[in-house]
Amino acid sequence: MxxxxxxxxxxxxxxxxxxxxxxxxxxxxxxxxxxxxxxxxxxxxxxxxxxxxxxxxxxxxxxxxxxxxxxxxxxxxxxxxxxxGGPIEETVEIFRELKESGHYKMYALTNWSAETFPKALALYEFLHWFDGRLVSGEEKMRKPFPEFFQLLLDRFDIKKEEALFIDDNLRNAEAAKDFGLETIRFTSSAQLRDELERRAIL
CATH class of the missing domain: 1.10.150 (DNA polymerase; domain 1)
Incomplete structure (x- = not known):
């Protein structure tokens, strides 16, 4: 892949x-x-x-x-x-490494209220590192529904067969797989790093 x-x-x-x-x-x-x-x-x-x-x-x-x-x-x-509770620093570091490699486009797909998300944007600089993001509350659709995944692909011209999706929620990870996205179900930063290294992404 x-x-x-x-x-x-x-x-x-x-x-x-x-x-x-x-x-x-x-x-x-x-x-x-x-x-x-x-x-x-x-x-x-x-x-x-x-x-x-x-x-x-x-x-x-x-x-x-x-x-x-x-x-x-x-x-x-x-x-x-x-x-x-703040940033999950070990995952933010993984994000930083991926971003700085210059090899990947980086996007966020999040279930989040449109009213509280601006507060997170003000608090966490790394949320501005993405090439694009979809916030469910702004779009009035959410994971696990396939139309939300499709909207991300359409809006940012993402090729499904070249995309990797990372989510801690089992329901949403399984929905992404069913939609046809290569998916890592996140359980810890160490596990994510191992998975990315195994795929030769990191």
Whole structure:
């Protein structure tokens, strides 16, 4: 395979983001916290913001259903920056090496709210190293849907057979494979480096 293009997911690969950084303190009781994430601010609810729903609407929907959780619901995005653990430095270094090699075009394909992504852009210089990026909240479509992968290829004139996709989310990695992209399911920076070296990309 002649790889000319590398596509990175962001959260969990290049950037550490975890609501636990806020909610382990805000809801110290483990069972209550588990209930909150499984029944109130669920993964599915968060993905609607990744797909373009506004934070205002998202909060209103949940507060109407669960008024007793109002403070916690509002904290999810109100304290969003506190959920950022910072760059995953070892992966950023891999990104730097790939970029500086001059051999590859580099793109980002991320599920991320259009309202919070500008904050990440201001915080992390390496997000400006990409040759292009697609943010789900801006495009109002997201992974794992194939049209989001196709939009990336079309917008940046990427040849599918020359592209490598990196994502930590198993569902999204499998969707990329089904779409026809060569894919690395990211589990750690060391594992990613090994995979890239094995493919003679690094």
């Amino acid at each position: 002649n790889v000319t293009t590398i596509i990175f997911d962001l959260g969990g690969v290049l950037i550490d983001w975890n609501p636990a950084y806020v909610f382990d303190t805000l809801i110290p009781e483990e069972e209550k916290r588990k209930h909150f994430f499984e029944n109130i601010c669920t993964h599915e609810w968060n993905e609607e913001q990744d797909a373009g729903r506004t934070i205002k609407e998202a909060n209103e929907v949940l507060i109407a259903k669960h008024p007793e959780w109002k403070e916690h619901i509002e904290a999810y995005y109100g304290r969003w920056e506190e959920m950022l």
